[in-house]
Amino acid sequence: xxxxxxxxxxxxxxxxxxxxxxxxxxxxxxxxxxxxxxxxxxxxxxxxxxxxxxxxxxxxxxxxxxxxxxxxxxxxxxxxxxxxxxxxxxxxxxxxxxxxxxxxxxxxxxxxxxxxxxxxxxxxxxxxxxxxxxxxxxxxxxxxxxxxxxxxxxxxxxxxxxxxxxxxxxxxxxxxxxxxxxxxxxxxxxxxxxxxxxxxxxxxx
Amino acid sequence: xxxxxxxxxxxxxxxxxxxxxxxxxxxxxxxxxxxxxxxxxxxxxxxxxxxxxxxxxxxxxxxxxxxxxxxxxxxxxxxxxxxxxxxxxxxxxxxxxxxxxxxxxxxxxxxxxxxxxxxxxxxxxxxxxxxxxxxxxxxxxxxxxxxxxxxxxxxxxxxxxxxxxxxxxxxxxxxxxxxxxxxxxxxxxxxxxxxxxxxxxxxxx
DNA sequence: CTGATTTATTATCATAGATCAATTTTTTAG
DNA sequence: CTAAAAAATTGATCTATGATAATAAATCAG
Numbered sequence: 001x002x003x004x005x006x007x008x009x010x011x012x013x014x015x016x017x018x019x020x021x022x023x024x025x026x027x028x029x030x031x032x033x034x035x036x037x038x039x040x041x042x043x044x045x046x047x048x049x050x051x052x053x054x055x056x057x058x059x060x061x062x063x064x065x066x067x068x069x070x071x072x073x074x075x076x077x078x079x080x081x082x083x084x085x086x087x088x089x090x091x092x093x094x095x096x097x098x099x100x101x102x103x104x105x106x107x108x109x110x111x112x113x114x115x116x117x118x119x120x121x122x123x124x125x126x127x128x129x130x131x132x133x134x135x136x137x138x139x140x141x142x143x144x145x146x147x148x149x150x151x152x153x154x155x156x157x158x159x160x161x162x163x164x165x166x167x168x169x170x171x172x173x174x175x176x177x178x179x180x181x182x183x184x185x186x187x188x189x190x191x192x193x194x195x196x197x198x199x200x201x202x203x204x205x
Numbered sequence: 206x207x208x209x210x211x212x213x214x215x216x217x218x219x220x221x222x223x224x225x226x227x228x229x230x231x232x233x234x235x236x237x238x239x240x241x242x243x244x245x246x247x248x249x250x251x252x253x254x255x256x257x258x259x260x261x262x263x264x265x266x267x268x269x270x271x272x273x274x275x276x277x278x279x280x281x282x283x284x285x286x287x288x289x290x291x292x293x294x295x296x297x298x299x300x301x302x303x304x305x306x307x308x309x310x311x312x313x314x315x316x317x318x319x320x321x322x323x324x325x326x327x328x329x330x331x332x333x334x335x336x337x338x339x340x341x342x343x344x345x346x347x348x349x350x351x352x353x354x355x356x357x358x359x360x361x362x363x364x365x366x367x368x369x370x371x372x373x374x375x376x377x378x379x380x381x382x383x384x385x386x387x388x389x390x391x392x393x394x395x396x397x398x399x400x401x402x403x404x405x406x407x408x409x410x
Numbered sequence: 411c412t413g414a415t416t417t418a419t420t421a422t423c424a425t426a427g428a429t430c431a432a433t434t435t436t437t438t439a440g
Numbered sequence: 441c442t443a444a445a446a447a448a449t450t451g452a453t454c455t456a457t458g459a460t461a462a463t464a465a466a467t468c469a470g
Contacts, residue, residue, distance in 0.1 A: 071359065073363050077363075079359060079362045079363060081355060081358065081359065093348070093351055093352050093355050094352050094355055094356060094359075096348075096352075097348040097349055097351060097352035125341070125344075128337075128340065128341065128344060129337045129338075129340070129341050130337070132333075132334045132335070132337065132340065133334075135333065135334070135337065135340045135341075135344070136330070136333065136334050136340075138344065139330075139333060139340070139343065139344060139347065142344065142347045142348065142351060143298070143301075143302035143347065144302055145351065146298055146302060146347060146350065146351050146354065147298050147299050147301070147302035149351065149354045149355060149358065150286060150298050150299055150354060151299055152358060153286065153354060153357060153358060153361070154276065154284060154286065154299075156358070156361050156362075156394065157284045157361075157391075157394040158278050158282075158284060160456075160457095161456080161457070180416095180417070180418090181417075181418065182417075182418085186362075189361065189362040190457070190458085191457075191458060191459080192417080192418070192419095193418090193419080193420085193457090193458080193459085193460095194456085194457055194458075195418090196418060196419050196420080197419085197420085197457090199418095199419090200419080200420085365426075365427095366426075366427070385446090385447070385448090386447075386448065387447075387448085395427070395428090396427075396428060396429080397447080397448070397449095398427090398428080398429085398430095398448090398449080398450085399426085399427055399428075400448095401448060401449050401450080402427090402449085402450085404448095404449090405449080405450085
Protein backbone atom coordinates (compact mmCIF):
# COMPACT_ATOMS: atom_id res chain seq x y z
CA UNK A 1 0.00 0.00 0.00
CA UNK A 2 2.80 2.37 0.86
CA UNK A 3 4.59 1.25 -2.27
CA UNK A 4 1.61 2.19 -4.36
CA UNK A 5 1.69 5.63 -2.87
CA UNK A 6 5.24 6.15 -3.90
CA UNK A 7 4.92 5.15 -7.50
CA UNK A 8 2.66 8.09 -8.22
CA UNK A 9 0.22 6.28 -10.47
CA UNK A 10 -2.74 8.38 -11.52
CA UNK A 11 -5.30 6.58 -9.39
CA UNK A 12 -3.29 7.02 -6.27
CA UNK A 13 -2.66 10.68 -6.77
CA UNK A 14 -6.36 11.19 -7.30
CA UNK A 15 -7.04 9.39 -4.05
CA UNK A 16 -4.65 11.73 -2.30
CA UNK A 17 -6.59 14.69 -3.65
CA UNK A 18 -9.65 13.08 -2.12
CA UNK A 19 -7.78 12.79 1.15
CA UNK A 20 -6.75 16.40 1.14
CA UNK A 21 -9.90 17.98 -0.18
CA UNK A 22 -12.39 15.54 1.28
CA UNK A 23 -15.86 15.78 -0.12
CA UNK A 24 -15.01 18.09 -2.97
CA UNK A 25 -15.36 16.50 -6.35
CA UNK A 26 -13.14 17.78 -9.11
CA UNK A 27 -13.36 17.77 -12.83
CA UNK A 28 -10.48 16.13 -14.68
CA UNK A 29 -9.08 19.53 -15.47
CA UNK A 30 -9.18 20.67 -11.84
CA UNK A 31 -7.67 17.39 -10.70
CA UNK A 32 -4.76 17.76 -13.08
CA UNK A 33 -4.17 21.34 -12.06
CA UNK A 34 -4.05 20.50 -8.36
CA UNK A 35 -1.84 17.50 -8.95
CA UNK A 36 0.63 19.64 -10.82
CA UNK A 37 0.80 22.18 -8.01
CA UNK A 38 0.98 19.90 -4.98
CA UNK A 39 4.53 18.76 -4.28
CA UNK A 40 5.07 15.71 -2.13
CA UNK A 41 7.95 15.70 0.36
CA UNK A 42 9.15 13.19 2.91
CA UNK A 43 10.87 14.18 6.11
CA UNK A 44 12.60 12.25 8.80
CA UNK A 45 12.48 13.00 12.49
CA UNK A 46 14.63 16.02 13.18
CA UNK A 47 14.39 17.48 9.67
CA UNK A 48 13.27 21.04 9.19
CA UNK A 49 10.69 21.90 6.56
CA UNK A 50 11.91 25.39 6.67
CA UNK A 51 15.07 27.15 7.60
CA UNK A 52 14.39 30.42 9.37
CA UNK A 53 16.33 32.27 6.72
CA UNK A 54 14.11 30.89 3.97
CA UNK A 55 11.21 32.99 2.92
CA UNK A 56 8.11 30.94 3.45
CA UNK A 57 5.56 30.96 0.69
CA UNK A 58 3.99 27.56 1.08
CA UNK A 59 1.33 25.83 3.06
CA UNK A 60 1.65 22.14 3.83
CA UNK A 61 -0.90 19.40 4.12
CA UNK A 62 0.24 16.69 6.53
CA UNK A 63 -0.43 13.28 5.05
CA UNK A 64 1.28 11.30 7.82
CA UNK A 65 3.68 11.75 10.71
CA UNK A 66 3.89 14.71 13.04
CA UNK A 67 5.31 18.22 12.76
CA UNK A 68 5.51 21.21 15.01
CA UNK A 69 5.99 24.88 14.35
CA UNK A 70 7.76 26.95 16.94
CA UNK A 71 9.69 30.11 17.34
CA UNK A 72 12.61 31.19 19.47
CA UNK A 73 12.33 34.37 21.46
CA UNK A 74 15.01 36.89 22.31
CA UNK A 75 16.05 34.90 25.36
CA UNK A 76 16.54 31.79 23.29
CA UNK A 77 13.43 30.03 24.57
CA UNK A 78 11.33 27.90 22.27
CA UNK A 79 7.60 28.46 22.00
CA UNK A 80 5.49 25.89 20.22
CA UNK A 81 2.70 27.36 18.18
CA UNK A 82 1.20 24.33 16.58
CA UNK A 83 1.45 20.57 16.32
CA UNK A 84 0.21 19.03 13.10
CA UNK A 85 -0.67 15.43 12.38
CA UNK A 86 -2.55 13.69 9.57
CA UNK A 87 -5.07 15.98 7.96
CA UNK A 88 -3.82 19.24 9.42
CA UNK A 89 -2.32 22.10 7.49
CA UNK A 90 0.74 23.85 8.76
CA UNK A 91 2.69 26.93 7.76
CA UNK A 92 4.29 30.02 9.21
CA UNK A 93 1.13 32.03 9.29
CA UNK A 94 2.64 35.10 10.84
CA UNK A 95 5.25 35.62 8.17
CA UNK A 96 2.82 34.49 5.49
CA UNK A 97 -0.10 36.69 6.44
CA UNK A 98 1.09 39.24 8.96
CA UNK A 99 2.78 42.42 8.00
CA UNK A 100 6.40 41.61 7.55
CA UNK A 101 7.73 43.70 10.44
CA UNK A 102 8.00 40.47 12.45
CA UNK A 103 11.49 39.86 13.72
CA UNK A 104 10.66 36.48 15.22
CA UNK A 105 12.48 33.46 13.93
CA UNK A 106 10.23 30.53 13.25
CA UNK A 107 10.78 26.91 12.38
CA UNK A 108 8.79 23.95 11.25
CA UNK A 109 10.33 20.72 12.46
CA UNK A 110 9.46 17.12 11.75
CA UNK A 111 9.07 15.25 15.03
CA UNK A 112 7.87 11.98 13.54
CA UNK A 113 8.67 10.65 10.05
CA UNK A 114 6.26 12.56 7.88
CA UNK A 115 4.89 12.91 4.38
CA UNK A 116 3.51 16.29 3.44
CA UNK A 117 2.12 17.94 0.35
CA UNK A 118 3.17 21.53 -0.11
CA UNK A 119 1.64 24.13 -2.35
CA UNK A 120 2.72 27.67 -3.04
CA UNK A 121 0.41 30.06 -1.25
CA UNK A 122 0.37 32.39 -4.22
CA UNK A 123 -0.69 29.63 -6.57
CA UNK A 124 -3.21 28.38 -4.08
CA UNK A 125 -4.75 31.85 -3.87
CA UNK A 126 -5.28 31.81 -7.58
CA UNK A 127 -6.81 28.35 -7.43
CA UNK A 128 -9.19 29.48 -4.69
CA UNK A 129 -10.20 32.38 -6.89
CA UNK A 130 -10.77 30.23 -9.95
CA UNK A 131 -12.46 27.29 -8.24
CA UNK A 132 -15.15 28.33 -5.76
CA UNK A 133 -15.43 24.90 -4.18
CA UNK A 134 -11.75 24.97 -3.28
CA UNK A 135 -12.07 28.53 -2.04
CA UNK A 136 -14.97 27.49 0.12
CA UNK A 137 -13.00 24.54 1.43
CA UNK A 138 -10.11 26.78 2.39
CA UNK A 139 -12.38 29.29 4.09
CA UNK A 140 -13.87 26.53 6.23
CA UNK A 141 -10.39 25.32 7.17
CA UNK A 142 -9.27 28.80 8.12
CA UNK A 143 -12.38 29.40 10.17
CA UNK A 144 -11.96 26.18 12.10
CA UNK A 145 -8.30 26.99 12.76
CA UNK A 146 -9.29 30.47 13.84
CA UNK A 147 -11.82 29.13 16.31
CA UNK A 148 -9.20 26.75 17.67
CA UNK A 149 -6.74 29.55 18.22
CA UNK A 150 -9.33 31.74 19.83
CA UNK A 151 -10.15 28.91 22.21
CA UNK A 152 -6.50 28.56 23.02
CA UNK A 153 -6.24 32.24 23.90
CA UNK A 154 -9.23 31.86 26.19
CA UNK A 155 -7.71 28.82 27.83
CA UNK A 156 -4.45 30.64 28.41
CA UNK A 157 -6.38 33.45 30.04
CA UNK A 158 -8.62 31.20 32.08
CA UNK A 159 -7.07 27.94 33.10
CA UNK A 160 -4.27 26.85 35.38
CA UNK A 161 -1.29 25.07 33.89
CA UNK A 162 -2.66 21.78 35.18
CA UNK A 163 -6.03 22.26 33.52
CA UNK A 164 -4.40 23.33 30.28
CA UNK A 165 -2.35 20.16 30.32
CA UNK A 166 -5.42 18.03 30.97
CA UNK A 167 -7.14 19.78 28.10
CA UNK A 168 -4.19 19.18 25.87
CA UNK A 169 -4.00 15.45 26.42
CA UNK A 170 -7.71 15.04 25.97
CA UNK A 171 -7.72 17.16 22.82
CA UNK A 172 -4.63 15.65 21.24
CA UNK A 173 -4.32 12.09 22.50
CA UNK A 174 -2.61 11.09 19.26
CA UNK A 175 -0.06 13.84 19.44
CA UNK A 176 1.04 13.28 23.01
CA UNK A 177 2.78 10.00 22.26
CA UNK A 178 4.88 11.62 19.53
CA UNK A 179 6.25 14.61 21.32
CA UNK A 180 8.71 15.40 24.05
CA UNK A 181 7.50 16.78 27.32
CA UNK A 182 9.33 19.99 26.67
CA UNK A 183 7.42 20.37 23.43
CA UNK A 184 4.18 20.18 25.35
CA UNK A 185 5.49 22.50 28.03
CA UNK A 186 6.45 25.10 25.45
CA UNK A 187 3.02 24.75 23.87
CA UNK A 188 1.30 25.28 27.22
CA UNK A 189 3.57 28.17 28.10
CA UNK A 190 5.17 26.60 31.15
CA UNK A 191 8.61 25.22 31.96
CA UNK A 192 9.40 21.57 31.58
CA UNK A 193 9.96 21.41 35.34
CA UNK A 194 6.46 22.66 36.03
CA UNK A 195 5.01 20.14 33.63
CA UNK A 196 6.95 17.46 35.40
CA UNK A 197 5.42 18.46 38.72
CA UNK A 198 1.97 18.51 37.22
CA UNK A 199 2.42 15.04 35.80
CA UNK A 200 3.60 13.76 39.16
CA UNK A 201 0.64 15.30 40.91
CA UNK A 202 -1.74 13.74 38.41
CA UNK A 203 -0.11 10.34 38.84
CA UNK A 204 -0.93 10.42 42.56
CA UNK A 205 -4.67 10.18 42.08
CA UNK B 206 -22.94 63.93 6.28
CA UNK B 207 -24.33 61.70 8.96
CA UNK B 208 -27.82 62.65 7.79
CA UNK B 209 -26.95 61.52 4.31
CA UNK B 210 -25.88 58.19 5.68
CA UNK B 211 -29.21 57.68 7.31
CA UNK B 212 -31.39 58.43 4.33
CA UNK B 213 -30.04 55.43 2.52
CA UNK B 214 -29.73 57.05 -0.89
CA UNK B 215 -28.12 54.85 -3.51
CA UNK B 216 -24.88 56.76 -3.75
CA UNK B 217 -24.25 56.63 -0.05
CA UNK B 218 -24.92 52.95 0.30
CA UNK B 219 -22.54 52.32 -2.55
CA UNK B 220 -19.91 54.35 -0.77
CA UNK B 221 -20.40 52.19 2.30
CA UNK B 222 -19.80 49.12 0.20
CA UNK B 223 -16.58 50.75 -0.88
CA UNK B 224 -15.73 51.33 2.75
CA UNK B 225 -16.37 47.75 3.69
CA UNK B 226 -14.91 46.00 0.71
CA UNK B 227 -12.16 48.47 -0.10
CA UNK B 228 -10.56 48.05 -3.47
CA UNK B 229 -13.07 45.56 -4.82
CA UNK B 230 -15.17 46.92 -7.63
CA UNK B 231 -18.62 45.48 -8.03
CA UNK B 232 -21.01 45.21 -10.90
CA UNK B 233 -24.43 46.78 -10.38
CA UNK B 234 -25.86 43.37 -9.77
CA UNK B 235 -23.28 42.49 -7.11
CA UNK B 236 -23.73 45.87 -5.49
CA UNK B 237 -27.45 45.41 -5.18
CA UNK B 238 -27.08 41.93 -3.80
CA UNK B 239 -24.67 43.04 -1.09
CA UNK B 240 -26.78 46.04 -0.21
CA UNK B 241 -29.80 43.84 0.26
CA UNK B 242 -27.95 41.51 2.60
CA UNK B 243 -26.08 44.02 4.77
CA UNK B 244 -28.22 45.31 7.63
CA UNK B 245 -27.24 48.51 9.35
CA UNK B 246 -27.67 48.77 13.12
CA UNK B 247 -26.89 51.47 15.64
CA UNK B 248 -25.93 50.77 19.20
CA UNK B 249 -25.41 52.93 22.21
CA UNK B 250 -22.78 52.44 24.87
CA UNK B 251 -23.80 49.54 27.05
CA UNK B 252 -25.97 47.84 24.43
CA UNK B 253 -25.37 44.22 23.56
CA UNK B 254 -25.24 43.12 19.95
CA UNK B 255 -25.94 39.69 21.08
CA UNK B 256 -27.57 38.07 24.04
CA UNK B 257 -25.77 34.92 25.09
CA UNK B 258 -28.94 32.93 24.62
CA UNK B 259 -29.22 34.05 21.00
CA UNK B 260 -27.77 31.82 18.40
CA UNK B 261 -25.19 33.81 16.53
CA UNK B 262 -25.21 33.51 12.79
CA UNK B 263 -23.90 36.91 11.76
CA UNK B 264 -20.66 38.70 11.26
CA UNK B 265 -20.48 42.44 11.79
CA UNK B 266 -18.50 45.14 10.07
CA UNK B 267 -17.79 48.04 12.42
CA UNK B 268 -18.42 51.31 10.65
CA UNK B 269 -17.84 53.54 13.68
CA UNK B 270 -17.59 53.35 17.45
CA UNK B 271 -16.08 50.57 19.51
CA UNK B 272 -17.22 47.11 20.52
CA UNK B 273 -15.74 44.29 22.49
CA UNK B 274 -16.41 40.59 22.61
CA UNK B 275 -15.88 38.75 25.85
CA UNK B 276 -16.92 35.69 27.67
CA UNK B 277 -17.57 34.85 31.28
CA UNK B 278 -15.91 31.81 32.76
CA UNK B 279 -17.21 29.41 35.39
CA UNK B 280 -15.96 31.64 38.18
CA UNK B 281 -17.79 34.63 36.80
CA UNK B 282 -14.69 36.37 35.49
CA UNK B 283 -14.78 38.28 32.23
CA UNK B 284 -12.24 37.62 29.51
CA UNK B 285 -11.99 40.00 26.60
CA UNK B 286 -11.30 38.32 23.30
CA UNK B 287 -11.40 41.20 20.92
CA UNK B 288 -11.88 44.91 20.63
CA UNK B 289 -13.22 46.19 17.34
CA UNK B 290 -13.19 49.68 15.95
CA UNK B 291 -13.77 51.17 12.49
CA UNK B 292 -12.96 48.72 9.77
CA UNK B 293 -12.77 45.60 11.92
CA UNK B 294 -15.11 42.66 11.72
CA UNK B 295 -16.43 41.09 14.87
CA UNK B 296 -18.42 37.99 15.68
CA UNK B 297 -18.50 35.06 18.05
CA UNK B 298 -16.10 32.96 16.07
CA UNK B 299 -16.03 30.06 18.46
CA UNK B 300 -19.74 29.42 18.34
CA UNK B 301 -19.84 30.27 14.66
CA UNK B 302 -17.01 28.05 13.51
CA UNK B 303 -16.06 25.76 16.36
CA UNK B 304 -17.85 22.55 17.08
CA UNK B 305 -20.83 23.44 19.17
CA UNK B 306 -19.74 21.63 22.33
CA UNK B 307 -18.70 24.99 23.72
CA UNK B 308 -20.40 25.76 27.02
CA UNK B 309 -18.89 29.21 27.30
CA UNK B 310 -21.17 32.18 27.36
CA UNK B 311 -20.09 34.98 25.12
CA UNK B 312 -21.18 38.53 24.59
CA UNK B 313 -20.59 41.36 22.19
CA UNK B 314 -21.00 44.70 23.91
CA UNK B 315 -20.95 48.22 22.55
CA UNK B 316 -18.50 50.31 24.55
CA UNK B 317 -18.76 53.44 22.42
CA UNK B 318 -21.75 54.54 20.32
CA UNK B 319 -21.41 52.42 17.21
CA UNK B 320 -22.78 51.78 13.77
CA UNK B 321 -22.30 48.30 12.38
CA UNK B 322 -23.33 46.41 9.29
CA UNK B 323 -24.33 42.81 9.92
CA UNK B 324 -24.64 40.01 7.42
CA UNK B 325 -25.80 36.47 7.88
CA UNK B 326 -22.81 34.14 7.77
CA UNK B 327 -24.76 31.61 5.75
CA UNK B 328 -25.65 34.17 3.13
CA UNK B 329 -22.14 35.53 3.13
CA UNK B 330 -20.78 32.04 2.47
CA UNK B 331 -22.94 31.81 -0.60
CA UNK B 332 -21.82 35.22 -1.78
CA UNK B 333 -18.17 34.21 -1.34
CA UNK B 334 -18.85 31.14 -3.43
CA UNK B 335 -20.58 33.06 -6.19
CA UNK B 336 -18.26 36.07 -6.30
CA UNK B 337 -14.58 35.15 -6.26
CA UNK B 338 -13.38 38.66 -5.53
CA UNK B 339 -15.47 38.75 -2.36
CA UNK B 340 -14.30 35.28 -1.43
CA UNK B 341 -10.73 36.41 -1.91
CA UNK B 342 -11.37 39.49 0.17
CA UNK B 343 -12.76 37.42 3.00
CA UNK B 344 -9.87 34.94 2.87
CA UNK B 345 -7.42 37.82 3.20
CA UNK B 346 -9.34 39.19 6.17
CA UNK B 347 -9.40 35.80 7.88
CA UNK B 348 -5.71 35.28 7.30
CA UNK B 349 -4.80 38.64 8.75
CA UNK B 350 -7.00 37.97 11.78
CA UNK B 351 -5.42 34.58 12.13
CA UNK B 352 -1.93 36.03 12.13
CA UNK B 353 -2.99 38.58 14.73
CA UNK B 354 -4.33 35.89 17.03
CA UNK B 355 -1.26 33.76 16.58
CA UNK B 356 0.86 36.73 17.54
CA UNK B 357 -1.25 37.24 20.60
CA UNK B 358 -0.73 33.65 21.67
CA UNK B 359 3.00 34.12 21.27
CA UNK B 360 2.92 37.30 23.27
CA UNK B 361 0.99 35.64 26.06
CA UNK B 362 3.60 32.90 26.13
CA UNK B 363 6.56 35.23 25.94
CA UNK B 364 6.02 38.59 27.51
CA UNK B 365 5.50 39.93 31.01
CA UNK B 366 2.23 41.68 31.83
CA UNK B 367 4.01 45.01 31.60
CA UNK B 368 5.35 44.32 28.13
CA UNK B 369 2.00 43.06 26.94
CA UNK B 370 0.42 46.27 28.18
CA UNK B 371 3.02 48.39 26.41
CA UNK B 372 2.38 46.38 23.26
CA UNK B 373 -1.32 46.89 23.62
CA UNK B 374 -1.19 50.64 23.89
CA UNK B 375 1.20 50.94 21.00
CA UNK B 376 -0.87 48.59 18.84
CA UNK B 377 -4.26 50.04 19.71
CA UNK B 378 -3.74 53.69 20.60
CA UNK B 379 -7.23 54.49 19.35
CA UNK B 380 -8.87 51.83 21.40
CA UNK B 381 -7.27 52.66 24.71
CA UNK B 382 -9.14 55.91 25.15
CA UNK B 383 -12.48 54.16 24.71
CA UNK B 384 -12.18 51.35 27.15
CA UNK B 385 -12.09 50.83 30.87
CA UNK B 386 -8.92 49.65 32.50
CA UNK B 387 -10.59 46.45 33.51
CA UNK B 388 -11.40 45.78 29.86
CA UNK B 389 -7.73 46.01 29.04
CA UNK B 390 -6.80 43.93 32.06
CA UNK B 391 -9.16 41.18 31.00
CA UNK B 392 -7.74 41.34 27.48
CA UNK B 393 -4.20 41.01 28.79
CA UNK B 394 -5.16 38.25 31.20
CA UNK B 395 -4.30 40.08 34.41
CA UNK B 396 -6.29 41.61 37.24
CA UNK B 397 -7.27 45.24 37.27
CA UNK B 398 -5.11 45.70 40.38
CA UNK B 399 -2.04 44.43 38.57
CA UNK B 400 -2.72 46.71 35.64
CA UNK B 401 -3.03 49.61 38.04
CA UNK B 402 0.38 48.85 39.50
CA UNK B 403 1.90 48.55 36.06
CA UNK B 404 0.47 51.92 35.08
CA UNK B 405 1.84 53.48 38.24
CA UNK B 406 5.26 52.02 37.58
CA UNK B 407 5.23 53.34 34.02
CA UNK B 408 4.21 56.80 35.20
CA UNK B 409 7.35 57.00 37.38
CA UNK B 410 9.73 57.12 34.42
C1' DC C 411 25.32 -3.77 23.98
C1' DT C 412 27.47 0.28 25.89
C1' DG C 413 28.85 4.80 26.68
C1' DA C 414 27.35 9.43 25.45
C1' DT C 415 23.83 12.56 24.95
C1' DT C 416 19.27 14.04 25.53
C1' DT C 417 15.25 14.31 28.32
C1' DA C 418 12.76 14.12 32.66
C1' DT C 419 12.49 14.47 37.52
C1' DT C 420 13.15 16.39 42.04
C1' DA C 421 14.38 19.86 45.49
C1' DT C 422 15.15 24.58 47.05
C1' DC C 423 14.46 29.19 46.66
C1' DA C 424 12.70 33.54 44.21
C1' DT C 425 9.10 36.34 42.18
C1' DA C 426 5.27 38.06 39.19
C1' DG C 427 0.97 38.48 39.66
C1' DA C 428 -3.37 36.98 42.43
C1' DT C 429 -6.38 37.75 46.30
C1' DC C 430 -8.54 40.34 49.82
C1' DA C 431 -9.68 44.61 51.84
C1' DA C 432 -9.88 49.51 52.26
C1' DT C 433 -9.85 54.05 50.14
C1' DT C 434 -9.88 57.47 46.57
C1' DT C 435 -11.22 59.07 42.13
C1' DT C 436 -14.25 59.26 38.25
C1' DT C 437 -18.55 58.79 36.04
C1' DT C 438 -23.40 58.80 35.85
C1' DA C 439 -28.26 59.73 36.83
C1' DG C 440 -31.57 62.69 38.38
C1' DC D 441 -24.85 70.35 40.92
C1' DT D 442 -25.01 66.53 43.95
C1' DA D 443 -25.54 61.96 45.62
C1' DA D 444 -24.87 57.32 44.27
C1' DA D 445 -22.60 54.01 41.61
C1' DA D 446 -18.73 52.47 39.10
C1' DA D 447 -13.91 52.34 38.42
C1' DA D 448 -9.20 52.84 39.87
C1' DT D 449 -5.65 52.84 43.21
C1' DT D 450 -3.01 51.24 47.10
C1' DG D 451 -1.37 48.10 50.71
C1' DA D 452 -0.69 43.60 52.83
C1' DT D 453 -0.42 39.00 52.07
C1' DC D 454 -0.43 34.51 49.40
C1' DT D 455 0.50 31.20 45.69
C1' DA D 456 1.45 29.18 41.26
C1' DT D 457 5.01 28.92 38.55
C1' DG D 458 9.88 30.31 37.32
C1' DA D 459 15.04 29.79 38.01
C1' DT D 460 18.78 27.20 39.28
C1' DA D 461 21.07 23.07 40.20
C1' DA D 462 21.72 18.27 40.83
C1' DT D 463 20.42 13.66 39.66
C1' DA D 464 17.98 9.97 37.36
C1' DA D 465 15.99 7.94 33.39
C1' DA D 466 15.54 7.33 28.56
C1' DT D 467 17.25 7.43 23.96
C1' DC D 468 20.66 7.20 20.45
C1' DA D 469 24.95 6.25 17.77
C1' DG D 470 28.57 3.28 16.87
